[in-house]
Amino acid sequence: MKHTISILVENRAGVLARVAGLFARRAYNIDSLAVGVTDDKQVSRITIVVDGNEYMLEQILKQLNKLIDVIKVKTVGEQELLSRELVLFKVCCTPAQRAELISIAKIAEAKISDISVTTMTLEISDYEAKISAFEELLRPYGIKEIVRTGTIAIQRGSAALTL
Amino acid sequence: MTVAAAMVKCLETEGIRHVFGYPGAAICPFYDALLESDIEHILVRHEANGGHSASGYARMTGRPAVCIATSGPGATNLITAIATAYMDSIPLIAITGQVNSDQIGRDVFQEADITGSAEPFVKHSFLVKNPEEICKVFKQAFFIAGTGRPGPVLIDIPMDVQKQECDFSYPESIEIRSYKPRSEGNKLQIKRVCEAIAKSKKPLICAGGGIFTANAKDELRCFAELCDIPVINTMMGLSSMDMSHRLYFGMLGMHGVKSANYAVANCDLFILLGARVGDRAVTAIQQLSGIEVIHIDIDPAEIGKNLSATTPLVGDLKIILNQIIETANELKHTEWVNELAEVRDAAGALISEEKPGTVNPKFFIHRLNEHLPDSSVIVADVGQNQIWTANNIFLRGGRFMTAGGMGTMGYSIPAAIGVKKASPESQVIAVCGDGSFQMQMMELATAVQHKIAVKIIVMVNNYLGMVREVQENAYNNRLIGVSLDGSPQFDMIARAYGIKAETVNSLAYADEAIKRLIESDEPYLLQVIVDEKEKTIL
Numbered sequence: 001m002k003h004t005i006s007i008l009v010e011n012r013a014g015v016l017a018r019v020a021g022l023f024a025r026r027a028y029n030i031d032s033l034a035v036g037v038t039d040d041k042q043v044s045r046i047t048i049v050v051d052g053n054e055y056m057l058e059q060i061l062k063q064l065n066k067l068i069d070v071i072k073v074k075t076v077g078e079q080e081l082l083s084r085e086l087v088l089f090k091v092c093c094t095p096a097q098r099a100e101l102i103s104i105a106k107i108a109e110a111k112i113s114d115i116s117v118t119t120m121t122l123e124i125s126d127y128e129a130k131i132s133a134f135e136e137l138l139r140p141y142g143i144k145e146i147v148r149t150g151t152i153a154i155q156r157g158s159a160a161l162t163l
Numbered sequence: 164m165t166v167a168a169a170m171v172k173c174l175e176t177e178g179i180r181h182v183f184g185y186p187g188a189a190i191c192p193f194y195d196a197l198l199e200s201d202i203e204h205i206l207v208r209h210e211a212n213g214g215h216s217a218s219g220y221a222r223m224t225g226r227p228a229v230c231i232a233t234s235g236p237g238a239t240n241l242i243t244a245i246a247t248a249y250m251d252s253i254p255l256i257a258i259t260g261q262v263n264s265d266q267i268g269r270d271v272f273q274e275a276d277i278t279g280s281a282e283p284f285v286k287h288s289f290l291v292k293n294p295e296e297i298c299k300v301f302k303q304a305f306f307i308a309g310t311g312r313p314g315p316v317l318i319d320i321p322m323d324v325q326k327q328e329c330d331f332s333y334p335e336s337i338e339i340r341s342y343k344p345r346s347e348g349n350k351l352q353i354k355r356v357c358e359a360i361a362k363s364k365k366p367l368i369c370a371g372g373g374i375f376t377a378n379a380k381d382e383l384r385c386f387a388e389l390c391d392i393p394v395i396n397t398m399m400g401l402s403s404m405d406m407s408h409r410l411y412f413g414m415l416g417m418h419g420v421k422s423a424n425y426a427v428a429n430c431d432l433f434i435l436l437g438a439r440v441g442d443r444a445v446t447a448i449q450q451l452s453g454i455e456v457i458h459i460d461i462d463p464a465e466i467g468k469n470l471s472a473t474t475p476l477v478g479d480l481k482i483i484l485n486q487i488i489e490t491a492n493e494l495k496h497t498e499w500v501n502e503l504a505e506v507r508d509a510a511g512a513l514i515s516e517e518k519p520g521t522v523n524p525k526f527f528i529h530r531l532n533e534h535l536p537d538s539s540v541i542v543a544d545v546g547q548n549q550i551w552t553a554n555n556i557f558l559r560g561g562r563f564m565t566a567g568g569m570g571t572m573g574y575s576i577p578a579a580i581g582v583k584k585a586s587p588e589s590q591v592i593a594v595c596g597d598g599s600f601q602m603q604m605m606e607l608a609t610a611v612q613h614k615i616a617v618k619i620i621v622m623v624n625n626y627l628g629m630v631r632e633v634q635e636n637a638y639n640n641r642l643i644g645v646s647l648d649g650s651p652q653f654d655m656i657a658r659a660y661g662i663k664a665e666t667v668n669s670l671a672y673a674d675e676a677i678k679r680l681i682e683s684d685e686p687y688l689l690q691v692i693v694d695e696k697e698k699t700i701l
Binding site: 010014017025055058059062063065066067070071072163 | 278282464
């Protein structure tokens with residue numbers, strides 16, 4: 001089962017390596033990892049999606065808390081989470097197919113970021129299920145390249161993960 | 164002052180009086196500053212042994228101890244020692260020199276990414292780039308290493324940084340927002356623990372290495388006596404309870420004794436104190452499914468990791484045991500204790516077949532017990548010799564220690580050197596095999612140079628005995644790579660270092676040899692010839 005873990009860490013050299021190293025040596029599967037600085041320049045936020053059972057999740061949270069650079073760790077259920085990922089799709093597109101792809105993009109609320117004689121690059125920022133559905137709609141045209149950012153997530157409502 | 168001088172002053176401020184190390188180019192500025200200090204530097208003969216010596220020293224003092232190495236191969240040689248300390252939760256400060264900061268990442272001479280490579284085995288590490296933060300780094304390092312669940316901390320410091328100027332200002336106190344170890348036990352959980360104990364008919368305490376870390380031997384005894392609860396040990400917890408105590412029933416696990424494993428199989432409440440349920444102990448603990456488990460440890464990550472706990476309790480063992488002693492009522496479990504006593508006292512007399520020219524190692528340890536002064540420290544190495552020692556040593560007040568978690572061969576002699584340095588009035592004896600002896604024998608020079616009177620018992624059977632047992636039991640007797648043919652005469656090796664040595668090849672001779680070993684106030688070595696067919700698991 002997939003779990004999204006949000007981690008506040010000290011913004012120092014090597015911290016990401018330590019967190020990633022922990023996951024590697026304890027054999028936890030990282031589905032995706034995204035990191036960026038928070039409104040406090042000394043603090044970065046890492047969002048990791050892992051695949052594992054309840055026991056594994058409990059161990060991951062406890063082991064993360066042992067790292068000196070990790071300030072706070074939080075995980076909430078999928079229901080309480082607002083998850084987003086930004087994905088770029090480079091799709092094969094002849095001039096004749098442009099109109100179809102434009103209408104697919106409109107329905108999916110995706111942007112058209114680039115265009116060439118033989119391709120169109122689409123940009124979508126949404127939750128996982130919407131992105132998968134969008135990907136399936138693009139597949140028949142031939143997807144040349146996909147680039148993902150990894151999932152970021154924020155809790156719904158007024159609760160906030162701060163220090 | 165220079166950063167190097169500041170480093171020395173930081174160590175002095177932390178009360179460090181001895182360091183174990185091996186110099187090299189990248190750590191020379193620090194060594195130069197060390198000359199001005201009263202801190203005694205003990206030169207080892209291999210960096211790993213500097214780490215093991217600091218480990219033994221730290222286990223005796225209960226405070227972080229320091230080992231030093233240079234960059235590149237010096238630092239990487241420390242990794243085994245750091246990993247060994249990590250697995251056994253020993254507070255260690257490892258200081259390594261590093262190449263000049265503008266050369267880092269360019270594969271220059273003796274460059275190694277030690278902070279990266281030691282990462283899985285440290286509580287934390289620092290690569291010092293800013294000379295002004297040296298005092299803060301040392302303060303944090305000692306704090307992290309010595310608090311909560313202790314462990315190694317690495318300080319890597321480039322040569323050019325060591326030479327730079329800085330202000331010395333050692334912080335009085337330090338706060339790390341992401342590290343706040345818990346000491347007191349949750350009051351509600353304490354209540355639950357006492358209730359569970361009151362309800363049970365056959366409670367059992369399993370005490371691990373955490374008893375030593377928390378300095379809670381007295382509290383353990385008080386708790387056991389108050390509630391009349393039998394006590395067993397993990398290997399790391401051995402000697403946390405006086406072995407002659409009526410409530411003591413031995414070591415559990417794969418290589419444990421019958422009474423301990425019987426107790427585990429028949430208890431109805433398992434109270435685990437300061438132990439992490441390593442897989443060697445788990446073979447016994449697997450029988451616990453369905454039994455109520457109380458797990459008390461300072462590290463919340465250990466609770467539930469290998470064994471589910473019905474009642475978890477996080478905090479400092481000394482504080483928590485005192486809380487329990489205050490809350491719990493006096494209890495009696497006479498029937499249960501007698502049941503276990505029967506199993507313990509029925510442990511049969513050992514078969515006394517002995518191949519001529521050899522000594523039964525179990526009997527040898529029994530003879531050793533007769534002559535050991537009360538506050539002796541026994542440092543066991545790894546392998547069959549470790550098991551024979553752990554199963555047969557009888558300590559009333561002394562201490563048993565070994566590299567339990569990582570099982571690092573070559574630990575005993577350098578660790579014993581560290582122990583003796585920290586506790587010169589104690590009788591300190593390292594017990595090892597002929598395999599492990601050859602991994603650490605260069606440290607005989609360290610003992611001689613620094614006049615450290617460690618006693619060494621080498622059990623010689625010409626084999627890597629434990630691996631041989633594995634190959635016999637699990638690989639159909641297909642032996643490979645376990646013969647130690649070509650080994651030297653170890654008594655001659657000792658004499659080559661100027662150390663007195665004897666060979667014991669009959670039990671009749673053991674007592675006198677042991678007496679001479681113990682009475683000597685110089686290093687002394689006994690080579691005990693053991694039958695290669697002698698096993699640990701019959």
